[in-house]
Amino acid sequence: MSQVLDRAFGHPRGLLGRLGGALMAHGNAETERRVVEVARITSAETVLVLGPGPGIGLLAAAERAATTIGVDPSEEMLARCRDRCSALVEGGTVELRRGDAEHPGQPEASVDVALSVNNVQLWPDRAAGFAGLYRALRPGGRLVLSAHEKWLPVSRHRLADEVAAAGFTDLQTWVWQPPGRTPLAAQLRAYRPAE
Ligand SMILES: C[S@@+](CC[C@H](N)C(=O)[O-])C[C@H]1O[C@@H](n2cnc3c(N)ncnc32)[C@H](O)[C@@H]1O
Numbered sequence: 001m002s003q004v005l006d007r008a009f010g011h012p013r014g015l016l017g018r019l020g021g022a023l024m025a026h027g028n029a030e031t032e033r034r035v036v037e038v039a040r041i042t043s044a045e046t047v048l049v050l051g052p053g054p055g056i057g058l059l060a061a062a063e064r065a066a067t068t069i070g071v072d073p074s075e076e077m078l079a080r081c082r083d084r085c086s087a088l089v090e091g092g093t094v095e096l097r098r099g100d101a102e103h104p105g106q107p108e109a110s111v112d113v114a115l116s117v118n119n120v121q122l123w124p125d126r127a128a129g130f131a132g133l134y135r136a137l138r139p140g141g142r143l144v145l146s147a148h149e150k151w152l153p154v155s156r157h158r159l160a161d162e163v164a165a166a167g168f169t170d171l172q173t174w175v176w177q178p179p180g181r182t183p184l185a186a187q188l189r190a191y192r193p194a195e
Pocket residue numbers: 009010011012024025028029032050051052053054071072073074077099100101102117118119122123124
């Protein structure tokens with residue numbers, strides 16, 4: 001990824017990061033909301049939103065869940081999330097923290113749902129990232145992941161194999177075409193096995 005794209009979208013920072021955040025809030029909004037729908041979040045659940053960027057999916061999840069935790073390595077994006085969810089942050093139902101897929105900073109088995117939209121292509125070590133999300137999920141908890149198919153570093157079927165190798169089960173993968181000109185999304189859902 002070029003340095004400019006990385007500053008705008010990959011690891012958003014500075015002016016380019018703010019611009020990238022605004023573009024993502026517009027272009028990826030339907031996918032973010034779609035993933036929240038697919039996850040079927042209930043009002044008693046705790047949700048981890050990985051790489052929320054400007055926070056569209058974070059807000060949609062927080063409107064359904066008991067507690068929602070946004071984890072992103074970018075201070076710039078965490079600030080956008082704080083702005084978008086300010087009332088919920090103040091009310092204590094949205095928490096925001098710096099972290100990444102490998103180190104979400106979440107206690108073992110503490111969340112019901114983990115959501116990841118358009119960031120798996122940025123993880124430096126996907127096996128460690130999936131292991132980090134697996135640890136954070138309670139037994140029976142679910143992962144829903146989406147990424148622009150054209151940016152995936154491996155096919156979605158290969159990605160599903162990697163998810164299975166981390167211990168997840170009941171895997172499903174499919175593609176979804178967001179409205180407008182947003183590229184085709186590769187998506188998957190998987191579960192940490194119930195004990
Ligand atoms: C392309 S943006 C996507 C943002 C939002 N989910 C969307 O679809 O509009 C990627 C986001 O993932 C974050 N990110 C980068 N590396 C990450 C990692 N290793 N783990 C989790 N998130 C990461 C970035 O800071 C950024 O907020």
